[in-house]
Structures are given as structure tokens and as C-alpha cells.
Amino acid sequence: MLGALIIVFREVIEAGLIVGIVLAVTRGVPRRGSYVAVGVAAGVLGACLLAVFAGELSNALEGVGQEVFNASVLIVATVMLGWHNIWMARHGREMAAELRGVGQEVAKGGKDLTALAIVVAVAVLREGSEVVLFLYGVAASGKETVGSMLAGGAGGLALGAGLSALMFYGLVKIPAKALFGVTTGLITFLAAGMAAQSVVYLQQAGLVNAWSRTVWNTSAILPDDSIVGRMLHVLFGYVDRPSGMQLAVYLVALIGIFLATRAAAPKPLQPRPTQA
Incomplete structure (x- = not known):
């Protein structure tokens, strides 16, 4: 439930912005509201069609190398x-700037309102498609039921x-940097957990x-099928009896995504020294 909640929350926030x-x-x-709607x-609708297609593909492959199929879904979801x-x-800032540009052209009459609908549709489709793929990854991890995911x-x-x-209405003010920083961290742990589960x-x-020997066994203290264990598994990829390969893949995915995300973030502009 928590994995689905975090992923959908993040994507809806992005679409909402x-x-x-x-x-x-x-x-x-x-009539700008009608076109945006x-x-x-x-x-x-496009995201729903993608979900139907993915569901049909999953049903067609059920029982035919199911472990390999589940591992493939998890690997793709991790990536x-x-x-x-x-x-x-x-590119988050660039995307926001482009959207503002399209909106300003529509407001000035330089573009038809249809352009507004297309921009919004593409953005929502992108976020919705990611939700579909990510939720299939959560389902393939085997720790959440359909009911809990819904x-x-x-x-x-x-x-x-x-x-x-x-x-939007200014009733609450949450810095976007802080909001996306927290959700980015949670999604990084989710991705690492999916990689380990694959x-x-x-x-x-x-x-x-290789490296199939169990590294530790904390099932007597905190089994991963308990309520707390499930929460930790979804949020941080906790497993009570991980193999060496699971642990290695988890750490590689976690550190790799963290470093790549940090490297991709635009560096703050340094103030120019004032001339005397």
C-alpha cells in the first residue's frame, strides 16, 4: 500500500504542478478550463489503455517463465x-519554463487553445504511464495485494x-525543492528494493x-512479512534474510541512483564578485 501511495502521490503532484x-x-x-480538463x-484515458495493454501482456505470459517475467518487470521499473x-x-525547471511559454502564447493569442489541451494531455499521459509501469513493479515485488495497491x-x-x-490556491506553501527532495529519496529506496527483489x-x-549465501537472519526479531517488516520492505527494501547478491545489487542501485540524481541536478549559480 505504501509503495503505491508514494508513487501515485509523486506523479499526481507533478501532474498537478x-x-x-x-x-x-x-x-x-x-474556456481555458474546459480545454485543460x-x-x-x-x-x-491514454494511461488506462496502457494499463489494459500491460495487463493483457502479463496474462499472456503468466506461467511462461513467470520468475523471469517478474524479474524483467522489476528491472525495467528500477531503471x-x-x-x-x-x-x-x-529538466524539471526547463519543463516548467516551456509550459509557461505555451501558456503565455495562448494568453496572448499566439496559439490556439488546442495547444493547451495537447500540452496537458501529453504531460498527464507521461505521468500516468509511469504510474502504470511503477505499480506493475510494486505488484511484481510480491509484497502487496491488489486490494492494498488500489x-x-x-x-x-x-x-x-x-x-x-x-x-494552487495559495492555501498552503510547501517549497517544491523540499517536497520533491523527500519523494525523490523515497523513490530511490523503492527502486533499490525492486532491484534487490529482481x-x-x-x-x-x-x-x-553467485553470492547466494544468506548474509544475516533477522526473521526472529523482525520478519519481513510482519506489519512493520512489510512497511520497511516497501519503503527501504528491508529483507530479513538477504543473500549476498541481493545486498550487493541493492547497494549498487541505491548509491548509483543517488549519485546520478545529484550529478544531474543543476548547480546553483555563483554570484559574480563585485568590482571595486
């Missing part, structure tokens, strides 16, 4: 989660939409045999 920027820039433009609906953090760190997704959607609305499936399929 996009919609908020467009609405703020085009304030006073007649159409764009949001089109993006959500996408890491790339998402890196891309947003590098509950977590609904909670993330409600929290994200509510917070986006409050921020090793379990590959070991079960007999494709990975």
Missing part, C-alpha cells in the same frame, strides 16, 4: 524510477490532488547462483 502552471499563466482566457481526461529522478532533477493508489491520488489544489526471482529461476 503542470496543470497549475498552465492555469495560472492563462488566467482570464475564456479535456487534456487531463485524454492523458488519463525507469532511477531515470525519472535523474530526468526531473535535470487503496494506496487511491490514497496517493487523493492526497496528491488535494495538496496540488491547496498549493535478484530473488532470478535466483528462483536458477539464472543467478
Whole structure:
């Protein structure tokens, strides 16, 4: 539930900021709300179609190398989660500036309102598509039921939409840097946990045999199928009996995504020295 909630919350917040920027820039433009609504609906519909396609593919491959399929989903989700953090760190400001530019052109009459709907639809589709892929990764990790994922997704959607609305109307002020910093950290741990879980499936399929010895056993103190254990597994990738390969992959993914995200973030501009 927590994994689905965090992922959906983050994506909804990003989509909410996009919609908020467009609405703020085009304030006073007649019918701009209708076009933005159409764009949001089109993006959500596209994401739903992707979910149906992914579900059909999963059903078609069920029982045919299921461990390999699950491991592949987790590996792809790990790469996408890491790339998402890196891309947003590098291009988040540029994307916001481009959206403002489109909104200003529409407000000035330089572009038709259809451009507004297209921009919003593409943005929402991108975020929705990432949600679909990431939730398949959460499902493949084997620690969350469909019911808990739906509950977590609904909670993330409600929290994200509510917070986006409050921020848009100025009722709450949360620095975007702090908000995305926390969620970026959580997603980094989620991705590392998924990478480690993919090793379990590959070991079960007999494709990975190196470093298979258990590093520690804390099942008597904190089993990973307990309530607290499940929470720690989803949030930080905790496993009560990890193999050496699981631990190695977890650390490599965690450190790699962290360093890459940090390196991709634009450096603050240094003030020029004043001439005497």
C-alpha cells in the first residue's frame, strides 16, 4: 500500500504542478478550463489503455517463465524510477519554463487553445504511464495485494490532488525543492528494493547462483512479512534474510541512483564578485 501511495502521490503532484502552471499563466482566457480538463481526461484515458495493454501482456505470459517475467518487470521499473529522478532533477525547471511559454502564447493569442489541451494531455499521459509501469513493479515485488495497491493508489491520488489544489490556491506553501527532495529519496529506496527483489526471482529461476549465501537472519526479531517488516520492505527494501547478491545489487542501485540524481541536478549559480 505504501509503495503505491508514494508513487501515485509523486506523479499526481507533478501532474498537478503542470496543470497549475498552465492555469495560472492563462488566467482570464475564456474556456481555458474546459480545454485543460479535456487534456487531463485524454492523458488519463491514454494511461488506462496502457494499463489494459500491460495487463493483457502479463496474462499472456503468466506461467511462461513467470520468475523471469517478474524479474524483467522489476528491472525495467528500477531503471525507469532511477531515470525519472535523474530526468526531473535535470529538466524539471526547463519543463516548467516551456509550459509557461505555451501558456503565455495562448494568453496572448499566439496559439490556439488546442495547444493547451495537447500540452496537458501529453504531460498527464507521461505521468500516468509511469504510474502504470511503477505499480506493475510494486505488484511484481510480491509484497502487496491488489486490494492494498488500489487503496494506496487511491490514497496517493487523493492526497496528491488535494495538496496540488491547496498549493494552487495559495492555501498552503510547501517549497517544491523540499517536497520533491523527500519523494525523490523515497523513490530511490523503492527502486533499490525492486532491484534487490529482481535478484530473488532470478535466483528462483536458477539464472543467478553467485553470492547466494544468506548474509544475516533477522526473521526472529523482525520478519519481513510482519506489519512493520512489510512497511520497511516497501519503503527501504528491508529483507530479513538477504543473500549476498541481493545486498550487493541493492547497494549498487541505491548509491548509483543517488549519485546520478545529484550529478544531474543543476548547480546553483555563483554570484559574480563585485568590482571595486
